[in-house]
Amino acid sequence: xxxxxxxxxxxxIHIGNYFGMVKKMIESQNDxxxxxxxxxxxxxxxxxxxxxxEKNSYEAAINFLALGMDPEKSTFWIQHDVKEVLELYWILxxxxxxxxxxxxxxYKDKTARGLVASHxxxxxxxxxxxxxxxxxxxxxxxxxxxxxxxxxxxxxxxSFNHAYKKEILTLPVAKVDEExxxxxxxxxxxxxxxxxxxxxxxxxxKQRKKQVMSIVTDSKELDEPKxxxxxxxxxxxxxxxxxxxxxxxxxxxxxxxxxxxxxKLTLLEKIEQYFKPYEExxxxxxxxxxxxxxxxxxxxxxxxxxxxxxxxEIRDIVGLI
Numbered sequence: 638x639x640x641x642x643x644x645x646x647x648x649x650i651h652i653g654n655y656f657g658m659v660k661k662m663i664e665s666q667n668d669x670x671x672x673x674x675x676x677x678x679x680x681x682x683x684x685x686x687x688x689x690x691e692k693n694s695y696e697a698a699i700n701f702l703a704l705g706m707d708p709e710k711s712t713f714w715i716q717h718d719v720k721e722v723l724e725l726y727w728i729l730x731x732x733x734x735x736x737x738x739x740x741x742x743x744y745k746d747k748t749a750r751g752l753v754a755s756h757x758x759x760x761x762x763x764x765x766x767x768x769x770x771x772x773x774x775x776x777x778x779x780x781x782x783x784x785x786x787x788x789x790x791x792x793x794x795x796s797f798n799h800a801y802k803k804e805i806l807t808l809p810v811a812k813v814d815e816e817x818x819x820x821x822x823x824x825x826x827x828x829x830x831x832x833x834x835x836x837x838x839x840x841x842x843k844q845r846k847k848q849v850m851s852i853v854t855d856s857k858e859l860d861e862p863k864x865x866x867x868x869x870x871x872x873x874x875x876x877x878x879x880x881x882x883x884x885x886x887x888x889x890x891x892x893x894x895x896x897x898x899x900x901k902l903t904l905l906e907k908i909e910q911y912f913k914p915y916e917e918x919x920x921x922x923x924x925x926x927x928x929x930x931x932x933x934x935x936x937x938x939x940x941x942x943x944x945x946x947x948x949x950e951i952r953d954i955v956g957l958i
Contacts, residue, residue, distance in 0.1 A: 638669035641774035641809075643676040643716065643747075645683075646693035650700045650951065651835035651850070653820035653828030656876050660813055663705040665778060672772050672940065678716050678723070679765070682758045683831065700839060700930050703919035714936035716768070721944040725767040726760075728955060732796040733763050742785055750831060766790040771944050773807040781819045782827065787811035801954050809929040820876070823852045825869050836873070838912055841918055849905045854897040863897070865890035869877040870900045877907040 642662045644654060665671050675697045679691065684690045694715055706713050716722065738744070741762055742821050748754045769777055777787050787809055794806035813826045819827050822834030829835070852869045865871040865887050874886060874954070886903070889895055922929055 638775045638777045639667045639672060639773055640778065640812075640816070641666045641672040641769055641772055642673075642778045643674040643679075643768060644697060644701075645676045645680045646690065646697040646700070649693075649830075649835075649837045649840060650697065651830070651837050652826060652873075652876065653822065653835060655838055657820045657828075658742065658778060659701070659704060661778045661812070663701075665776075666705075666707055666710045669776065672774065673706060673711055673713050674719075674768070674940070675701075675715045676768070679761065682755065682761060683752060686909045695926070695929070696839075698933055699922040700921055702922050702929065702932065703839075703915050708932045708936055712936050712939045715933055715942045716816050718933070718937035719771075719940045719944050721941070721948040722764070722767045722771055724948055725771050725951065726764045728951060729766055729793050729797065729944065730760065730763050732800060733760075733766075733793050737789055737792060738762060740790070743782060747784075747831065750834055752831065762786045762789045763793065767791045769809050770794055770806045771947055772940075773947065774809045775807065776812050777809045778812045781813055781815075783814060784811045803954060821846060821869060821872050823869065825853060825872075836908065839916060842909070845908065846905055849908070850898070851898075852901060852904075857897075859896045860893045862893055868897075868900075870897060870904055874900075874904050874907065877904070877911050882907075 640662075642658060642665075644650075644659060644662075650659070662673055675694055677694050680690060680693075684693075689950065698715070701710075701713065738759055741759075742846075744754075744759055744761065747758060752758060765786050769787070770793075777790075779787060788811070791808045794808050797806050798804050798857065799943065813857070822828035822832060823836065824832070824834045826832055826834060827937065837845060852873070854868060854870065855863075859865050866891070871883075871886065871890070886900065
């Protein structure tokens with residue numbers, strides 16, 4: 638069974654990335670043959686800064702490695718090191734209806750938030766389909782907001798297979814952890830770099846504290862009981878606390894005497910405890926860039942071997958001889 642997923646290098650990795658996708662990706666190394674890539678081409682829809690993209694591509698690599706990506710178990714590479722994905726992207730574009738792309742929730746949401754309505758952003762689902770189909774992926778771990786893109790990939794693959802009367806493209810299945818499919822940000826909306834509502838994983842203690850303390854709450858005073866059910870602090874705390882710790886936090890909410898600032902500091906402590914071992918491992922890779930480059934090239938070689946075989950098969954099917 639082949640599992641494929643990737644992450645954009647469009648900013649510092651945050652806990653929404655981790656719990657929504659990265660954690661499941663790392664764990665899936667024991668479930669099948671994992672293909673994991675840093676989505677540098679996808680990042681171009683929002684990043685227009687050379688140094689920023691280079692820096693964040695490298696940081697994404699060391700983040701993945703620090704969090705447990707094993708290059709021996711998995712195939713781990715940077716997207717632009719396997720050019721076959723762009724050729725398949727164009728071929729699939731000719732089997733993708735405008736109506737299908739116009740129904741994409743992610744495109745509508747991002748343009749509504751102010752992102753430029755470029756062709757790249759509009760055709761993003763086709764490039765994602767190429768990523769998935771190039772490697773005959775069976776399972777695609779995604780957040781809830783990406784389920785539609787996997788469904789679109791299935792539609793595109795079905796259209797292609799029907800056109801050439803051959804089951805050459807494997808239809809993938811989305812895998813979602815319903816409990817953490819959408820991680821909420823500091824403002825209660827989906828955590829996203831685009832929305833500036835993140836809590837970063839690998840950052841300074843000062844910056845992380847600033848982000849946690851910026852979590853939006855109501856205006857209840859110290860001497861008032863507080864509601865934990867829909868509180869942004871509590872919702873994020875669920876990612877880091879066990880059942881007993883959450884029950885204790887609930888009691889603190891309904892007992893007058895503490896303010897939201899106290900709950901935020903408790904959350905901050907749990908976050909720092911959780912990520913400390915990963916931060917130490919990250920420091921090793923950050924200090925050894927040659928090792929990181931070797932790992933990425935090793936992964937790209939493995940990915941290119943599979944991708945070149947698949948694209949040759951597709952070229953033959955469509956008549957690109």
